[in-house]
Amino acid sequence: MATAVIIALLAPSGCASALAASGARQSGPDHELAHLEQQKNLWRDCRTGPGDELGAQLDAAGARCAEVTVPLDYSRPDGRTIKVAISRLQATDPGRRRGALLINPGGPGDPGRIYAPLLKAAAPALAARYDLIGMDPRFTGRSTPMNCQWPIGDYLRSTGPDRRAFDRIAAQAEDLAARCVGQRELLPHASARATARDMDVIRAALGEPKLSYLGGSYGTYLGAVYMQLFPGRADRFVLDSALDPDTAGPGYARPMGPALAAALKEWAGWAAHRHDRYRLGSTTARVLDTVHRIDRAAARDPLRIGRHRVDTHMFPVILLVSLGRDGEQDYASLAADLQVLNDAARGAEVTPTRSLEEGLTFLSSPEADGAGSARMAITCADGPASRDVGAHYRDIQAHRADEPLFGPLTRAMNLPCAFWPASPAEPPTQIRNAVPALIIGASGDPKTPYPGQRAMRRALSGSRMVTVRGAFRHLVSGVFTSTPNACVDRAVHRYLLDGVLPARDTTCTGIPAR
Numbered sequence: 001m002a003t004a005v006i007i008a009l010l011a012p013s014g015c016a017s018a019l020a021a022s023g024a025r026q027s028g029p030d031h032e033l034a035h036l037e038q039q040k041n042l043w044r045d046c047r048t049g050p051g052d053e054l055g056a057q058l059d060a061a062g063a064r065c066a067e068v069t070v071p072l073d074y075s076r077p078d079g080r081t082i083k084v085a086i087s088r089l090q091a092t093d094p095g096r097r098r099g100a101l102l103i104n105p106g107g108p109g110d111p112g113r114i115y116a117p118l119l120k121a122a123a124p125a126l127a128a129r130y131d132l133i134g135m136d137p138r139f140t141g142r143s144t145p146m147n148c149q150w151p152i153g154d155y156l157r158s159t160g161p162d163r164r165a166f167d168r169i170a171a172q173a174e175d176l177a178a179r180c181v182g183q184r185e186l187l188p189h190a191s192a193r194a195t196a197r198d199m200d201v202i203r204a205a206l207g208e209p210k211l212s213y214l215g216g217s218y219g220t221y222l223g224a225v226y227m228q229l230f231p232g233r234a235d236r237f238v239l240d241s242a243l244d245p246d247t248a249g250p251g252y253a254r255p256m257g258p259a260l261a262a263a264l265k266e267w268a269g270w271a272a273h274r275h276d277r278y279r280l281g282s283t284t285a286r287v288l289d290t291v292h293r294i295d296r297a298a299a300r301d302p303l304r305i306g307r308h309r310v311d312t313h314m315f316p317v318i319l320l321v322s323l324g325r326d327g328e329q330d331y332a333s334l335a336a337d338l339q340v341l342n343d344a345a346r347g348a349e350v351t352p353t354r355s356l357e358e359g360l361t362f363l364s365s366p367e368a369d370g371a372g373s374a375r376m377a378i379t380c381a382d383g384p385a386s387r388d389v390g391a392h393y394r395d396i397q398a399h400r401a402d403e404p405l406f407g408p409l410t411r412a413m414n415l416p417c418a419f420w421p422a423s424p425a426e427p428p429t430q431i432r433n434a435v436p437a438l439i440i441g442a443s444g445d446p447k448t449p450y451p452g453q454r455a456m457r458r459a460l461s462g463s464r465m466v467t468v469r470g471a472f473r474h475l476v477s478g479v480f481t482s483t484p485n486a487c488v489d490r491a492v493h494r495y496l497l498d499g500v501l502p503a504r505d506t507t508c509t510g511i512p513a514r
Helices: 016-022 053-060 115-122 124-129 163-178 192-205 218-229 256-272 284-300 315-322 328-345 354-364 371-381 389-398 415-419 450-459 486-498
Strands: 064-071 081-089 099-104 130-135 211-216 234-240 303-305 308-310 438-442 464-469 506-509
Touching (some): 053 115, 081 115, 081 192, 099 192, 115 124, 124 486, 130 192, 163 389, 163 415, 192 211, 192 218, 192 371, 211 218, 211 486, 218 450, 234 486, 256 284, 256 328, 284 303, 284 315, 308 354, 315 354, 328 354, 371 415, 389 415, 438 450, 464 486, 486 506
Parallel strands (some): 099 211, 211 234, 234 438, 438 464, 464 506
Antiparallel strands (some): 064 081, 081 130, 303 308
């Protein structure tokens, strides 16, 4: 998305007294959403049937579930409605309860109901003081799910080394977009703005005057949109690995290339120290040469990996999915995968590792639940997309020399938006406010690069930032990562429990895998 866009802030409507208290502007009569904000949640078991494994997990954790009714289109609050599914774990210390804390893992569009028990397990002190709320954002999970019946599990493909390869992926993107024509009524209303309004209806339906929040990755943008639309209703907000708010929409992945390359180089240094085990190269430069040699081999002829084929469109995706976790086990898993791919590039018959088998199966199988098409719908609804397909190719070509491996992937990651059968219902939200928030992240994050995190910090002028220096991970708080940082979690707990932000932006030390 271009940084210079015309912005129009459309404020939510709601009860007049609540609006006056919050400072939010209303866009219609003060009674428009009253019937939804005052709805009673009918809490029930989460399991909906014998095959509902997620519901069974939620029940086993002691959660209760509900469906909140919200407008499809907030400009027509009396029109069609949809359901948003939520889970709740009530505060374990009700005498010291201070409110509701909603968790969003990002995606965009990752279902979030399971994150209530995950946060309780990761942070019992927060579970004692807050009702933990998990939410499946609109059109995902149990929330009026959207499914375009895509023949692949998700749209993650590199556009390859030349125009012929690019045209092949562009044709695939056009086909995927065409498969969403039947969802045309829903598509314009999949944006973060609509989901933020859903969050406020949930807040009101829960009887909470304010909402606290923990969001990761794309969830940081969703949280920032809520803060912009409902500044007086945002209580304590924590944003983990913040997205640059000015790149949200179809172009959000474009800045990733250099950060991914830096994370790959960091991993390559780790692998070089273990050349005797993985045989990928005895220096950082030689390991990177091996990676590029695999890429060239996949471009010449798809690599045979068991029952799968890895071509020039898929190999960079394998790296993208793996980078962003920098623990010892994560690095070892990527090295084992690349050892298999390197052997295949040399013509050997290979058997995929478990992680490689699972990843390739997902990428090559038809989507089962609409998760991929829903994520694309959210991305395309968050901002305008260029319909000039050639401009995408020219952008890739302009960065071919400095981003040879990742540019053809990240600079066209959301190419289906160029063919999308619907336009966003609203312009993007301009994030500029002084609402307090805690922003946390890693300086080497390959998926929400650090300059974008700093941009979020500047846009939220009342915030403070805690940076994990020397870390090449995406997501740093205990609930979202298997390698949490105690320094970060102390800052998160101090803010959510005591309301104390750091006096100034500060740093924590990352522990590199060596």
